[in-house]
Amino acid sequence: METALLALGLVLVVEGLVYALAPSLIEDLLAAMRALSIEQRRLMGLTALVIGVILLWIAKSLGA
Template identity: 40%
Template sequence: MQDFVAAIGLVLVIEGLVYGGFPGLARKLASEMQSMPENALRFGGLAAIAVGVAIVWLARG
């Protein structure tokens, strides 16, 4: 559970860096996401999950 809370904290730090450091980029990415088809967003999300699991597995295993 402690690792999960730490992971959530790191996600918030990374998102905060994007929004706080590059607000124009964050706004541009958000507007581009609205024009993307759902299948592309779904594939990107599933790919990110797979890469994240692989990184955690390699780091912790």
């Protein structure tokens, strides 16, 4: 449970920093995402999911 809370907290910190420091970048990223097909967005999401699971597994195996 602690690891899940840590991960969620880190995600929120990073998201908050992006919105606080570069809100115009978010607009550009959203426009770029709209230009992608549904399949490309799905593939990006699945790739991010797999990378996230691998990073969590590595962190857990290192003692986090």
